[in-house]
Amino acid sequence: MTRAHPVSGQRRIAWLASYPRSGNTWTRLLLANFLSAAAEPVGVNDIGSAMFSALYHGRPWFDSVAGISSSDCTEDEAESLRPAVVRFWAQEAKREETPLFCKSHEAYRDTPAGEPLFPDDVTVGAVYLVRNPLDVAVSWAFYLDEGFSHSVAYLNARTSRIGGAGSQELRQRLFDWSGHVESWTGAPFPVLTVRYEDLLADTVGWLGKIASFLRLDGASDHRRLEQAVAHSAFARLQENEDREGFHMRGRYSRTPFFRSGVAGDGRRHLSAAQVRDVLAAHGATMARFGYSCRATG
Numbered sequence: 001m002t003r004a005h006p007v008s009g010q011r012r013i014a015w016l017a018s019y020p021r022s023g024n025t026w027t028r029l030l031l032a033n034f035l036s037a038a039a040e041p042v043g044v045n046d047i048g049s050a051m052f053s054a055l056y057h058g059r060p061w062f063d064s065v066a067g068i069s070s071s072d073c074t075e076d077e078a079e080s081l082r083p084a085v086v087r088f089w090a091q092e093a094k095r096e097e098t099p100l101f102c103k104s105h106e107a108y109r110d111t112p113a114g115e116p117l118f119p120d121d122v123t124v125g126a127v128y129l130v131r132n133p134l135d136v137a138v139s140w141a142f143y144l145d146e147g148f149s150h151s152v153a154y155l156n157a158r159t160s161r162i163g164g165a166g167s168q169e170l171r172q173r174l175f176d177w178s179g180h181v182e183s184w185t186g187a188p189f190p191v192l193t194v195r196y197e198d199l200l201a202d203t204v205g206w207l208g209k210i211a212s213f214l215r216l217d218g219a220s221d222h223r224r225l226e227q228a229v230a231h232s233a234f235a236r237l238q239e240n241e242d243r244e245g246f247h248m249r250g251r252y253s254r255t256p257f258f259r260s261g262v263a264g265d266g267r268r269h270l271s272a273a274q275v276r277d278v279l280a281a282h283g284a285t286m287a288r289f290g291y292s293c294r295a296t297g
Helices: 024-034 044-051 059-066 077-093 133-144 149-158 175-186 196-201 203-213 224-233 234-244 266-268 272-288
Strands: 013-018 100-104 123-130 191-195
Touching: 013 024, 013 077, 024 044, 024 100, 024 123, 024 203, 024 224, 024 234, 059 077, 077 100, 100 266, 100 272, 123 175, 123 196, 123 203, 133 149, 133 266, 133 272, 149 272, 175 272, 191 203, 196 203, 203 224, 266 272
Parallel strands: 013 100, 013 123, 123 191
Antiparallel strands: none
C-alpha cells in the first residue's frame, strides 16, 4: 500500500476525493467518528465542522481568504487563484497534529494558469473512492430528482461540472466518470484508491487501511475502528437524517440523501440500453477496477 507524505511543515491536507455519489460523505463520517472516538456518534449535520467538508469549493471561504469576491472574478480567474488560497490554509494550520481533511468531487487537473489545482507541496495524500458507475448513475438520478437517462448522459460527458455562476460553490469540473477516475489515480502524490464495494464488504478493515495511510493514531485499534463503523452504520445515518434532516440533501430531491447505500443498484434500475451506454463509455476503466462489463448480469 502506498504511504502518504508525513504530516509536517507545509504538507497538511489530505484530500477525500470521489466522483459524486460514490461514498465520500459516508467515508468522512467514518473518519469523523474514528477521530472523535466518543461514546456518541457524530451527527450527520456536524460533519462540516468535524471534517472541514468542502471548504475549498465554497465561495464565502474563498472570498475570506483571497480578500476578493469570487463573484467579481471570471470562473477561470477564481480557479487560478485557488492553489494560493489552499496554501494559505495549510500555512495557517501548520501546528495541527492531524491532516486537514478536504472533500472534493473535482477531477484532478491543472488550473487555466497551468498550475495543479491540488498542489503537491501542501498535500499529505489523497483517499480516492471509486464506485461502479452503473450504481453512481442511479444514486445521482435520485439525488438530483432527474431521470436515469439524464444521469447516464452526465457520467458520459467530458464537460460535466457542478457549482459555478449562481451557486454558493465555485466551479468544479468533473470530466466524465472515466476521466475523473483516471485523473485522481494518476495524481503525482500518494493516493490510496478504495472501491466503495470493498468498503461496504469490510468496513472495519478498510477504515483501518485508510487511517493507516493517513498515519492517524489508533489505526490498529480494532475496538476503536469497530465503534466508528457502528456509529456510521447506514441505518443510523438514515434515522439521523429522518429525525433532523440533512443540509447536503439535494435541493429538489424527494428521496433521502442516505437512500440505500447498497451495491448493485445500477442493474436493478437502469434499462438495458442505459447499461450499454455506460459500458460503451467506461468499460475499459470499469474492467481495470474489477467491475463487470457484461451487458447483463
